[in-house]
Amino acid sequence: MFKLSSLPILRASGKRCLGLALAGGLTAATMAGCAPIVDTRGHMVDSDRMETVKIGQSSREQVLQSLGSPSATALFDNESWYYIGKRTETLAFFAPEVLEQQVVIIRFDNNGVVSGIDRLDKENGNEVQLVQRTTPTAGAEMTFLQQMFGNLGRFNATDNRGALPSGGIGRR
Numbered sequence: 001m002f003k004l005s006s007l008p009i010l011r012a013s014g015k016r017c018l019g020l021a022l023a024g025g026l027t028a029a030t031m032a033g034c035a036p037i038v039d040t041r042g043h044m045v046d047s048d049r050m051e052t053v054k055i056g057q058s059s060r061e062q063v064l065q066s067l068g069s070p071s072a073t074a075l076f077d078n079e080s081w082y083y084i085g086k087r088t089e090t091l092a093f094f095a096p097e098v099l100e101q102q103v104v105i106i107r108f109d110n111n112g113v114v115s116g117i118d119r120l121d122k123e124n125g126n127e128v129q130l131v132q133r134t135t136p137t138a139g140a141e142m143t144f145l146q147q148m149f150g151n152l153g154r155f156n157a158t159d160n161r162g163a164l165p166s167g168g169i170g171r172r
Helices: 014-033 061-068 144-149
Strands: 037-043 080-090 097-108 114-121
Touching: 061 097
Parallel strands: none
Antiparallel strands: 037 080, 080 097, 097 114
């Protein structure tokens, strides 16, 4: 008859088995925390679906059926549709890295037929640097403690009708 205690791993001391199990669990948890998170935002157009859109042949309805609703349309004439998408990868606490970025611009003529298709990718984009200036506001700069204790003693007593005793706004 086969006994479980005859296996070499189970013959080791209980503390050693527990230590090995904890070390294995900790290693697995650490490795799971290092897995990158891939995030897709917007509308990434597949090249297979893009092949169904033909210049001079496809109508707005056909583009809508093939590619879906656009991310944006032209502001003034509705003659251009924009499909905008971005795929990023984030590893642990680091800043996201852009894997793929695309903008597909489909232009229509006055009859609603595709007159042009442009594709822009990550290489066509420009990184915009944010300005770190702040706009000054009127008034005094107050510390946290001044804000917390600044209103102490500024409360007026009211009677039970909500009127101020000095004949203020709530007086009848």
